[in-house]
Amino acid sequence: MSRWAVVLAGGIGSRFWPLSTPARPKQLLPLLTEKPLLRETVDRLLPLVDPGHILILTNASLVEPISAALPDVPRANLIAEPKPAGTAAALTWAALEISRRDGDSAVMISVHADWAIPDAAGFRKVLGVAESVALDNSALVTVGVRPTRPETGFGYIEPEGDASAGVKVRRFIEKPDASRARELVAAGNLWNSGIFVWRVGDFLSEVQALTPEISPALAGAPRTDREKFFSSVRSISVDHGVLERSKRVMVAAGEFGWDDIGTWPALARSRALDASGNAANGKVHLVDSSNNVVHSEHGTVVMYGVSDLVVVVRDGMTLVTTAEKAADLKTLVDSLPQEIKDA
Numbered sequence: 636m637s638r639w640a641v642v643l644a645g646g647i648g649s650r651f652w653p654l655s656t657p658a659r660p661k662q663l664l665p666l667l668t669e670k671p672l673l674r675e676t677v678d679r680l681l682p683l684v685d686p687g688h689i690l691i692l693t694n695a696s697l698v699e700p701i702s703a704a705l706p707d708v709p710r711a712n713l714i715a716e717p718k719p720a721g722t723a724a725a726l727t728w729a730a731l732e733i734s735r736r737d738g739d740s741a742v743m744i745s746v747h748a749d750w751a752i753p754d755a756a757g758f759r760k761v762l763g764v765a766e767s768v769a770l771d772n773s774a775l776v777t778v779g780v781r782p783t784r785p786e787t788g789f790g791y792i793e794p795e796g797d798a799s800a801g802v803k804v805r806r807f808i809e810k811p812d813a814s815r816a817r818e819l820v821a822a823g824n825l826w827n828s829g830i831f832v833w834r835v836g837d838f839l840s841e842v843q844a845l846t847p848e849i850s851p852a853l854a855g856a857p858r859t860d861r862e863k864f865f866s867s868v869r870s871i872s873v874d875h876g877v878l879e880r881s882k883r884v885m886v887a888a889g890e891f892g893w894d895d896i897g898t899w900p901a902l903a904r905s906r907a908l909d910a911s912g913n914a915a916n917g918k919v920h921l922v923d924s925s926n927n928v929v930h931s932e933h934g935t936v937v938m939y940g941v942s943d944l945v946v947v948v949r950d951g952m953t954l955v956t957t958a959e960k961a962a963d964l965k966t967l968v969d970s971l972p973q974e975i976k977d978a
Contacts, residue, residue, distance in 0.1 A: 636740065636741075636742060636770070637688070637737050637738075637740070637741040637742065638683065638684055638688065638741070638742045638744065638766070639684065639688045639689070639690065639733045639737065639741055639742065639743050639744070639835075640680045640683070640684040640688065640689045640690070640743075640744045640745075640746065641689075641690045641692060641726065641729040641733075641743055641744065641745045641746070642673070642676055642677065642680075642689065642690070642691050642692065642746055642747070642748050643692050643722065643725060643726075643745070643746070643747045643748060644662045644673055644676075644691050644692060644693045644697070644701065644747075644748035645692065645693050645694050645697070645716060645719065645725075646660060646661070646662075646694075647660040647661065648660050648661025648662070648664075648749065649964065649965045649968045650897060650898045650899070650961075650962075650964045650965055651664065651666070651898075651899065651964075652954070652964055652967075652968045652976075653947060653949055653952040653954050654666075654930065654932070654947055654949055656977065657696065657977070658696075658700070659700070660697065661749055661896075662676075662748040662749050663697075663700055663701070663704055666896060666902060666930075667751055667896070667902070667905055667906065671704055672748055672749050672750075672896065673691075673701065673704060673705065673748045674704055674705065676746060676747075676748045676749075676750070677689060677705055677707075677708065678755075679752060679755045679758060679759070680744070680746070682759060683744070683759055683762065683763075684744070686705075686707040686708050686709070687708075687709055687712070688737075689708050689712060690712050690714055690729050690732060690733070691705065691708060691712060691713045691714065691748075692714050692716060692725050692728075692729060693713065693714070693715060693716070694715055694716055694719075695715040695717075697715075698713050698715050701713055714728070714729070714732065714861075716728075716865060717861060717862050717865045717866070718865055718866075719870070720865050720868050720869075720870045721848075721868075721870035721871045721872050721873075721876070722872050722873040722874075723842070723846060723848065723849055723868075723871045723872060723873040723875075723876035723877055724848075724849055724852075724864075724865060724868040724870065724871075726743075726745055726831075726838070726873050727838075727839065727842050727846075727849050727852075727853075727868075728861065728864055728865070729743065729745070730743055730835040730838050730839050730842075731835075731839070731853075731858060731859075731864075733835045734835045734836065734839065735859075738836075739834065739835055739836025739839070740834055740835075740836060741834065741835050742766055742769065742770070742832065742833070742834055742835075743831075743832070743833060743834070743835050743838065744762060744766075744830075744831070744832050745829075745830065745831040745832075746829075746830055747829055749895070749896050749897075750893060750894065750895060750896060751892065751893070751894040751895075751896050751904075751905035752891055752892060752893050753891075753892040753905070754890075754891035754892045755891075757889065757890065757891035757892075758889070758891040758893070760889070760891075761778055761887060761888075761889030761891060762778070762830075762832060764799075764800065764801060764887045764889075765777075765778055765801070765830075765832040765887040766832050767801075768800070768801030768832075768885050768887055769832050769833050769834060769837070769885075770834070772801075772883075772885060773834070773837050773883065774801075774833070774837070774883050774884065774885040775831065775833045775837060775838060775841060775877070775878060775881060775883055775884050775885070776801065776831065776832045776833060776884075776885050776886065776887055777792065777804070777827065777828070777829075777830065777831055777878065777884065777885075777886050777887075778828050778830035778831070778832070778886070778887055778888075778889055779792045779794065779798055779825025779826060779827065779828065779886045779887070779888045779889075780825060780826040780828045780888070780889060780890070780891075780893045781825060781826075781888055781889070781890045782819075782820045782824070782825065782826050784820075785813065785816035785817040785819070785820045786816060786826065787810060787811060787812060787813055787816050788810060788895070788897065789810065789826045789827060789895065790807060790808060790809055790810055790826075790827035790874070791807070791808040791811065791816075791819045791824040791825065791826060791827055792804055792806075792807055792808070792824060792825045792826075792827050792886050793805040793806045793807075793808060793822075793824050793825075794823075794824075794825060794886050794888070797888075798825065798886045798887060798888035799887075799888055800887070801885050801886065801887045802885060802886060803884070803885050803886075804878075804884045804885060804886050807827060807874060807878065807879050808824065808827075825886065825888055826893070827874070828893055830893075831873070832887075837883070838877070839853065841877055841880075841881045841883060842876075842877055845876075845877060845880040845881055846871070846876045846877055846880070848868060848869040848870070848871045848876055849868050849869075849871070849876065851867060851868075852864045852867035852868050898961055898962045898964070899928050899930075899945045899947065899958075899961045899964070900928060900945065900958045900961050900962060902914050902928050902930075903926070903928050903958075909921070911924065911925040911926070912925050912926040913925065913926065913927045913928075913929065914927070914928045914929070915927070915928075915929040915930075915936075916929065916930045916931065917929070917930060917931030917932060917936070917948070918931055918934065918935040918936065919931055919935070919936045919937075919938070920935065920936070920937045920938070921937075921938045921939075922937075922938070922939045922940070923939060923940045924938045924939065924940060924941050924942060925942045925943075926942050926943050926958070927941065927942065927943065927944045927945070927946065928944075928945045928946075928958065928961075929945075929946045929947075930946075930947045930948070931946075931947075931948040932948060932949040932950065933948060933949060933950045934948060936948055943957055943958045943959075944956070944957060944958065945957070945958055945961040
């Protein structure tokens with residue numbers, strides 16, 4: 636059995652403006668430690684997967700900076716998507732690439748580049764369980780995270796029983812409102828992490844059978860020509876296009892501190908906090924201030940008597956907003972003049 640890992644690392648992460656830009660997107664930023672998020676992601680996988688078996692799916696403009704950040708991953712393994720086409724197309728192309736290099740029996744682990752996972756050993760342990768479940772049942776396995784709070788920003792998975800050793804998925808549940816989230820957590824549902832494990836042949840078989848948005852591109856020239864493949868597909872997520880349509884989906888549950896680093900306020904859940912609940916990085920001095928997220932790349936930030944703010948400072952640019960508004964930062968970025976947006 637041969638094992639591969641696929642890391643989804645496209646996009647620029649506009650919710651982390653002004654630190655995140657097209658030239659230096661979120662996955663290349665050191666938001667949690669001194670390492671970029673993408674480097675942390677690959678390092679978590681290295682005990683399980685050789686660098687030569689790690690594929691990075693991104694866009695053409697990021698191939699060079701990702702290559703510089705990951706010198707141990709072969710350049711041929713940095714795959715530029717010609718256009719955004721959804722995760723179903725991206726993972727199908729990755730599965731085709733692995734199949735061409737290593738056959739349909741190879742195992743594929745799929746992760747995103749922008750997660751916080753403090754318990755790396757626990758993460759790898761759950762991947763091992765998921766891999767066994769996938770192999771023993773010819774299943775498409777998703778990793779469900781046991782919730783630590785009634786989160787409205789994540790989708791949920793309802794398992795058919797105790798998912799510790801892997802069980803079938805009863806259903807996927809879209810992002811709920813606060814009341815529904817509390818009900819889902821109380822009923823034992825799991826967060827839908829977006830971590831997947833399967834044999835590439837099993838996955839491609841389900842795409843062929845269930846995903847008309849992608850399946851025509853699995854025949855003829857599009858199957859081997861990246862440009863033709865991506866021009867032949869219709870955009871759809873792997874959740875909607877494959878997993879919600881398949882009867883071969885199982886879930887393995889785990890607890891390893893997983894969280895989605897989607898906004899500045901999310902860093903307060905993953906960074907070390909001071910006694911007043913502030914998550915600060917850089918030269919920051921806080922007095923009588925609480926529950927702030929501060930990130931300073933240049934200069935010193937002094938805050939006095941304020942709470943629930945997000946302050947981001949980089950050379951020539953300062954952002955100040957509330958924690959509530961920071962969750963919708965894309966609205967601000969879209970309204971900015973281009974010279975400020977790209978500064």
